[in-house]
Amino acid sequence: MSAFPHRDPRCNQATWELDVSEPNETFDIVILGGGSGGYAAALRAAELGLSVALVEKGKLGGTCLHNGCIPTKALLHAAEVADQTRDSEQFGVKAELVGIDMAAVNSYKDGVVARLYKGLQGLLGGAKNITIVAGAGRLVAPNTVEVDGKRYTGRNVILASGSYAKSLPGLEVDGERIITSDHALVMDRVPASVIVLGGGVIGVEFASVWKSFGVDVTIIEALPRLVAAEDEESSKALERAFRKRKINFKVGKPFEKVEKTDSGVRVTIAGGEAIEAELLLVAVGRGPNTADLGYEEQGVRMDRGYVLTDERQRTNVPNVYAVGDIVPGLQLAHRGFQQGIFVAEEIAGENPAVIDESGIPRVTYSDPELASVGLTEAKAKEQYGTDKIKTYNYNLGGNGKSQILKTTGFVKLVRVEDGPVVGVHMVGARVGELIGEAQLIYNWEAYPAEVAQLVHAHPTQNEALGEAHLALAGKPLHAHA
Incomplete structure (x- = not known):
């Protein structure tokens, strides 16, 4: 040829x-x-x-299908079931979480x-x-x-x-004490403690799973905040939720070295601080x-x-x-x-x-979930000018279905003044299921008043999108404009 x-x-x-x-x-x-x-x-x-x-x-x-979206979300659902069992009495259901059977979870x-x-x-x-x-x-x-x-x-x-799955220069993955997400997906046990190197989507999702399974988790992230690609308010909301769940994290702390110990690993980060755990998950991207x-x-x-x-x-x-x-x-x-x-x-x-x-939707399936489409507030201001951007946050505390689910969070809208919505950012349980309408809002360059006139079923979390647009259109129902 x-x-x-x-x-x-x-x-x-x-x-x-x-x-x-x-x-x-x-x-x-x-x-x-x-x-x-x-x-x-x-x-x-x-x-x-x-x-x-x-x-x-x-x-x-x-x-x-084999090493990413599907198996990790199956683990996250198992983690959700564990949390619901552990916290079932708040719903009037008496149940006891005896433990995590990893063989059954993997099956x-x-x-x-x-x-x-x-x-x-x-x-x-x-x-x-x-x-x-x-x-x-x-x-x-x-x-x-x-x-x-x-x-x-x-x-x-x-x-x-x-x-x-990437690693870092000088950081040798051995598949036993120092692992990637590929290894984490086939683990046959629940470790006592894990250090997660990387606070992006992969890192926070595994941290969320392991915490629900009873693991002591610490996330190390070199950037100033977790899931730094998301809107800053979403990142901060996730950090607050992780503190409440007692998931430890250290942001703005680059990795320096890892050493193997008799019981696991010792990770040293910027400033000389050393953290020890049974395992190190390297989640620095792909x-x-x-x-x-x-x-x-x-x-x-x-x-x-x-x-x-x-x-x-x-x-x-x-x-x-x-x-x-x-x-x-x-x-x-x-x-x-x-x-x-x-x-x-x-x-x-x-x-x-x-x-x-x-216009490509983005979802982080941690507890709580983050879902977004369009521009962050910072990128919108950069693109259109600070004085041209308006935002509105609708607290899920005002949403009936969110109260039933006992979740907290918000829907945040970013719009151009007298123009369309250019960003939708959501935090809370199951908000990933709302991203379809949010994607249409962004991709069809919808104005708040256009979305406000749509009828949203009650009681659903989907109403939160409608309520946020009602407020941004100047006619709030269950929220303040």
């Missing part, structure tokens, strides 16, 4: 005329990676009549994953236009992926190779899984391991796209889904609307 470059005036970059006379197999699209972005692209492309080769070295579904978690995996296998296997290729793929030409010596050529290629996959060799532009794309998910190499965690930005399964669908439609000539990254 050969290829030669010429100039395309539309993108001012080298493009490739493809010679596809020699390949083993040729497809409309070859997708390298069967995680959220990859399999979504495959399914949508097949619906549009395109032929697809989907290459995956592990299990279809990728990190989200429940693994059962959820197995059922979803079986369904996904059937969905992809039953699609007549999708060829599933099991094995480690590598980009060996701008239009060709090689798997175990066999080459699959695509008129288009989608890079969707996902991410891995890195792009792009090493040794041939991307750079084929001329794909990279930055610190990430694949750079334009707003239409195109790399600098024509007909080569990238989606999901390998593209800079939010590392969320639903972002990968949407990017995969977008690229399939783009290739099919459907001309889909560009994805607004700010």
Whole structure:
């Protein structure tokens, strides 16, 4: 197979005329990676009549299904049940929490994953236009992926190779005392104490689970606050809730070193303070899984391991796209889904609307949950000017369903003066379930008065969104404007 470059005036970059006379197999699209972005692209492309080769070295579904979203949320639900059992008397129910049976918890978690995996296998296997290729793929030409010596050529290629749990320089993960989220998901015991290195989404979710299971937890975060990417008021509310739950955390304290002790680990942070625990969970984020996959060799532009794309998910190499965690930005399964669908439609000539990254909903499934979409107050002021931004906080204490659930928190709206709502931020039990309406409010550039006229079912937490918009529209019902 050969290829030669010429100039395309539309993108001012080298493009490739493809010679596809020699390949083993040729497809409309070859997708390298069967995680959220990859399999979504495959399914949508097949619906549009395109032929697809989907290459995956592990299990279809990728990190989200097997090592991320699904198993962690199963653990979080088990933690919620433990808390409800422990606190049941406040609801008039006498129950006793005898303990946490990790074998049974893991059986429940693994059962959820197995059922979803079986369904996904059937969905992809039953699609007549999708060829599933099991094995480690590598980009060996701008239009060709090689798997175990066999080459699959695509008129288009989608890079969707996902991410891995990162560590820090000099911090060796051994899988026993120093672990990542991958190890934490398969633990067969409840540790006595854990230090969580990293106060982002992964770190606070595991801290929340372990505290509910009775573990002594300390979070160490180098940034000034937990979940620092969220609105500052949401971060502060989570910190207050964690203090109440007796989850220890130290923010603005960079990690310096870790030493193994007879009983576990000793972690030293900035200022020389040392903290000891049975385990250290390294939760410092996820890195792009792009090493040794041939991307750079084929001329794909990279930055610190990430694949750079334009707003239409195109790399600098024509007909080569990238989606999901390998593209800079939010590392969320639903972002990968949407990017995969977008690229399939783009290739099919459907001309889909560009994805607004700010319009992608974000949920942290700790206790309490954080959910948001759009701009934080700080980013809105930066973008529109401080004097143009108005905010409103509706306290969940005024919401009937929140009182029933015995949860506290708020709905915060960020709007442009005399303009639309540009950010929605929520804290409280189960607020992640409210993010759908909030996403519509942001993405449809709704004005407070437009949302205020909608009827919200009573009693639901969803009413809190309606009440907040009523107040911001100048006609509060159960709150002060």
